[in-house]
Amino acid sequence: MDFELRVPGIDELGEAVAALREWQSDDAPMQLHPGDLGWFWRFGGEATAAAVRTWNQDGRVLAVGLLDGPDVLRVTTAPQFLHDAGLARRMAADIADPERGVLPAGKVNVEVPNGAALHEHLAEIGWGTDEAWTPLQRDLADPVEDPGLRIGVAGPELADLRAAVHRSAFEGSAFSEARWHAMAAGSPYADARCLLGFDEAANAVAAVTVWSAGPGRPGLIEPMGVHKDHRGRGYGKAICVAAAAALRELGSSGAIVCTPSSLAGAVATYASAGFRHLSERLDRHREA
Structure with a gap:
């Protein structure tokens, strides 16, 4: 057939x-x-x-x-x-x-x-x-270190704050509380978590969503961002470490993420959080 x-x-x-x-x-x-x-x-x-x-x-x-x-x-x-x-x-x-x-x-x-x-x-x-x-990957066979940042799970009561951090991190984003609820209603979110990182003044400084594919399989980080007013203080590394820990708790064998190679800062952030580089990938393109 x-x-x-x-x-x-x-x-x-x-x-x-x-x-x-x-x-x-x-x-x-x-x-x-x-x-x-x-x-x-x-x-x-x-x-x-x-x-x-x-x-x-x-x-x-x-x-x-x-x-x-x-x-x-x-x-x-x-x-x-x-x-x-x-x-x-x-x-x-x-x-x-x-x-x-x-x-x-x-x-x-x-x-x-x-x-x-x-x-x-x-x-x-x-x-x-x-x-x-x-692409970058972190093995989760061993326990994950403390991220050095207070981490909270963003459920419905923090959906608006989660969305606000994302909009700050990604200029032009229209992510909203309503879109968070739509995402959370999807079947893949049953194996996902949204995390928020808070500084000592209780400001939400970074956010990440992690997606498990089931026990013994690699889980995905998508997306991760740091609030524009709190960059350059190590919060990106911290929230990536927290993401790895959350995926390990969900039973994932590893944490994976993929970012444009042109975003050198993002690649460096993941590497600082214990992710190793995998083989670079090139899109296929039709010019016209």
Whole structure:
């Protein structure tokens, strides 16, 4: 049977989330994580379903993509299909043809795990490489050190404060209390935590959300930010250490994060919190 491209309905999103959970491994290259869908869920379940694409065969999900914006697709495959030429050929054809409803015409980017056959098939049809990303990972086999910062879990009562720190950290962000509640209503958030860091004056200085993929699998940090009025004081490192500790409590084998290589300060912050660099990844890009 041929591979089938699908746009799952909101009732089918659980299949995509379950597949992504199953595919996470400490030995796998950095890839789309259930937490990525969880963070996107801040726009609501219907919007998340509309942004997801799956490639199925005989009713089984073999690849999942997330339209993280109108011209960016983040995609991964089941581990045993990472090098499958047939699936990669079909995915490349679907991605390249605007009429198939994956990406529009014009300039677009695709995030693909290192080593995936999809890289080769996109290159064969003229797609080059673009933005460089630095994945980082921290092993969680051993207990995590004290972050040196008071940490609180941000539930519904602190959702507005959590959102405010995020908006301060990321200029132009529209994250809000309502969007926090939408995110928390999504199925991936059952295995997630929002953390707030407080200084000695009880100011909320940093925030992070962590996403578990289940016991024994790597968990994701997405997003992490420091309030613009409290930068340069080590709070970024501290909240990253707290994030690692939270993921360890959730049973994660490791903590992973990926940031643009151009953001040298962010890369340095994660490294200072015990994260090691993994192989840099390049987006695939169509110029026009």
